[in-house]
Amino acid sequence: MPDPIDELENFSIPGPPMNPMPAAEVRRRGDRIRRRNNALATVGGIAAVAVIATPFAVFAGGQSSPDDVDPAPAPQWSTTVPDSFDIAALPEGSTYSFEVVDGSTVDDVTLCGAPAFSTASNDPAGPATDTVGATWTELESSGTADRTLAVYADGATAQTALDGFRQAVLDCGQDRTGGVSTVNDVVDRAVPGAEDSFVYTNQVKNGALLFDMTAYEVARVGNALYVANSHTSAGGDQAMDTVDLLIEHSAPVLDQMCVFSIEGCDPARPDASEGVDEPTGLTGAIPDSFPLEKGLPTDPQGGVGLEGPSHDLDLAVYNLENNLRACGVAATGLPKAIDTLNAGFRSPAAAVLRQLRTFDSVDEAQAYAEGVMAPFASCTEDPEGGVTKIYEVTPEEAGDHAASAMMRVEVDGEPGVGYQLVQVVRVGQAVLQTLVVNDGEQLDQTPEDLRRMYLENSQTVIDEMN
Amino acid sequence: MDEREFDDFYAASFQRVTGQVYAMIGNRDEAQECVQEAFARAWAHRRKLDKAEYPEAWVRTTAYRIAVSRWRRTTRGRRPADRAVSAPIQAAPPSEAHVALVAALKQLPEAQRQALVLHHIADLPVHDVAREMGVPEGTIKARLSRGRAALAALLADEEGLSHA
Numbered sequence: 001m002p003d004p005i006d007e008l009e010n011f012s013i014p015g016p017p018m019n020p021m022p023a024a025e026v027r028r029r030g031d032r033i034r035r036r037n038n039a040l041a042t043v044g045g046i047a048a049v050a051v052i053a054t055p056f057a058v059f060a061g062g063q064s065s066p067d068d069v070d071p072a073p074a075p076q077w078s079t080t081v082p083d084s085f086d087i088a089a090l091p092e093g094s095t096y097s098f099e100v101v102d103g104s105t106v107d108d109v110t111l112c113g114a115p116a117f118s119t120a121s122n123d124p125a126g127p128a129t130d131t132v133g134a135t136w137t138e139l140e141s142s143g144t145a146d147r148t149l150a151v152y153a154d155g156a157t158a159q160t161a162l163d164g165f166r167q168a169v170l171d172c173g174q175d176r177t178g179g180v181s182t183v184n185d186v187v188d189r190a191v192p193g194a195e196d197s198f199v200y201t202n203q204v205k206n207g208a209l210l211f212d213m214t215a216y217e218v219a220r221v222g223n224a225l226y227v228a229n230s231h232t233s234a235g236g237d238q239a240m241d242t243v244d245l246l247i248e249h250s251a252p253v254l255d256q257m258c259v260f261s262i263e264g265c266d267p268a269r270p271d272a273s274e275g276v277d278e279p280t281g282l283t284g285a286i287p288d289s290f291p292l293e294k295g296l297p298t299d300p301q302g303g304v305g306l307e308g309p310s311h312d313l314d315l316a317v318y319n320l321e322n323n324l325r326a327c328g329v330a331a332t333g334l335p336k337a338i339d340t341l342n343a344g345f346r347s348p349a350a351a352v353l354r355q356l357r358t359f360d361s362v363d364e365a366q367a368y369a370e371g372v373m374a375p376f377a378s379c380t381e382d383p384e385g386g387v388t389k390i391y392e393v394t395p396e397e398a399g400d401h402a403a404s405a406m407m408r409v410e411v412d413g414e415p416g417v418g419y420q421l422v423q424v425v426r427v428g429q430a431v432l433q434t435l436v437v438n439d440g441e442q443l444d445q446t447p448e449d450l451r452r453m454y455l456e457n458s459q460t461v462i463d464e465m466n
Numbered sequence: 467m468d469e470r471e472f473d474d475f476y477a478a479s480f481q482r483v484t485g486q487v488y489a490m491i492g493n494r495d496e497a498q499e500c501v502q503e504a505f506a507r508a509w510a511h512r513r514k515l516d517k518a519e520y521p522e523a524w525v526r527t528t529a530y531r532i533a534v535s536r537w538r539r540t541t542r543g544r545r546p547a548d549r550a551v552s553a554p555i556q557a558a559p560p561s562e563a564h565v566a567l568v569a570a571l572k573q574l575p576e577a578q579r580q581a582l583v584l585h586h587i588a589d590l591p592v593h594d595v596a597r598e599m600g601v602p603e604g605t606i607k608a609r610l611s612r613g614r615a616a617l618a619a620l621l622a623d624e625e626g627l628s629h630a
Binding site: 014020021027031233347412416 | 469472473476477480481484485488489494498502503505506507508509510512532563564567572573575576578582583586587601602604605607608612614616617621
């Protein structure tokens with residue numbers, strides 16, 4: 001048998017010596033990349049803009065617009081962004097963070113030579129009364145993202161700004177200004193929580209090739225407009241992945257935008273007033289003493305071993321963002337939890353993360369449990385090279401609702417090493433989510449056995465949720 | 467990093483990084499193009515790169531990500547422009563052993579393949595492999611152990627087939 005270490009350590013590149021591009025040419029290309037990035041940032045092509053118009057609807061005062069036919073009192077809009085508004089908010093477990101800046105991170109967006117959106121006076125709808133921004137850059141991938149929240153004098157002005165922006169995109173399918181040919185496409189996506197929204201992509205076009213894609217999300221709630229974008233050097237069909245990610249990562253910002261709506265953030269909820277959503281089981285804040293670790297392995301086998309329970313567990317090592325995706329798609333629009341408690345276990349070969357969440361209602365808890373499973377349910381096979389990830393979602397008998405998503409690997413049609421399991425169990429308004437990642441061991445148990453084993457290991461926790 | 471420092475860095479690292487990326491992705495032409503693109507991005511971000519403790523690791527990681535991104539585009543029916551206009555490099559046929567090794571590496575899970583390449587070809591200690599891949603050292607040790615065993619088995623299978 002050949003020694004693989006000898007083979008590896010004597011690895012060489014076959015064929016004649018390589019003839020790499022001269023260093024001066026590499027630098028020239030780097031300079032072009034830098035100029036392009038700077039230009040895009042200036043016109044807003046790269047940046048992610050989140051513009052929120054600030055309406056804090058207050059019904060006191062009865063100041064009616066002279067143009068109003070309806071004599072009913074007009075709402076008074078707040079024209080500033082509250083200090084508590086978190087423009088940098090990201091979903092739990094995100095592995096990057098935004099830097100908050102004072103003002104818009106995208107000064108204007110110009111399409112086909114005409115202003116399409118700006119928070120300044122040159123915006124077709126007029127200037128915003130207040131703006132906040134946030135920005136993020138990933139050096140390694142040239143990825144960037146920016147957010148701007150712009151507040152306008154009233155809801156109608158914010159809507160005019162959104163309508164003007166959308167029409168400018170529709171009127172400028174291909175933009176040849178500035179010496180670079182770009183294409184703009186409105187994509188079929190709605191932004192959850194927005195009163196009106198649209199999403200579009202802007203990509204450089206060179207022949208049949210599309211690249212340097214910037215996805216834009218534009219959403220209005222009340223008199224606030226949120227504009228976010230995300231840039232990647234890739235393009236084409238990958239656009240949809242970036243669009244979905246952009247919307248998903250903006251969700252915590254949209255969740256806060258109710259402060260700009262007419263109804264505010266605490267509208268009377270029909271289900272609450274009718275008393276049909278009585279709390280059952282675990283609700284509200286989860287105590288640190290909740291025995292979430294019960295049933296997890298205890299032998300670290302040379303690894304970290306048990307972690308938690310804790311509200312502040314470092315989740316980055318569990319790579320949730322990637323492990324909860326299937327076929328490149330992540331769950332979107334998941335309800336926001338009231339509280340989350342985490343407990344984990346890590347050995348050199350495997351990691352298990354339990355997350356216990358409580359929600360405002362049974363419906364929200366159910367929506368979360370189903371939403372987490374949705375990417376796996378819609379992706380039965382995910383081939384990459386000779387390796388194929390095979391997903392199977394199975395209903396389980398536990399709690400009020402339970403399901404498992406099992407991922408196993410095949411290499412050229414043969415069983416490969418490693419597996420992943422995601423389980424959710426809802427009890428009343430609480431959801432227990434378990435993620436198991438094993439990237440080193442042959443699957444020597446059937447998927448059914450593994451599902452059953454992890455569910456049984458969680459039974460003590462499930463009992464405590466009641 | 468000024469022009470001279472960058473040129474020296476490029477000259478010293480290009481071949482080595484290309485070899486490592488080639489081992490990860492199994493395509494020499496693609497590896498060379500991705501590494502060149504990574505160096506161009508390194509120059510574009512040179513001020514920030516000055517602060518990087520391991521600039522060669524930065525280039526290697528960037529090149530690998532570019533390769534993955536291009537592979538996804540290619541498999542979805544799009545062909546990168548620079549590939550369409552550049553002539554493929556004419557390489558002499560590699561040896562059987564080399565072909566077998568590259569084929570075996572490609573059959574390994576991505577995480578194991580990366581760990582093996584960084585440790586045994588890039589000659590990085592386990593600690594540095596763990597840092598570059600963003601996982602604990604214990605995970606790297608496990609991946610190396612299982613990767614070596616899997617590679618040995620795959621090469622043995624290949625040898626058995628060629629002798630049959």
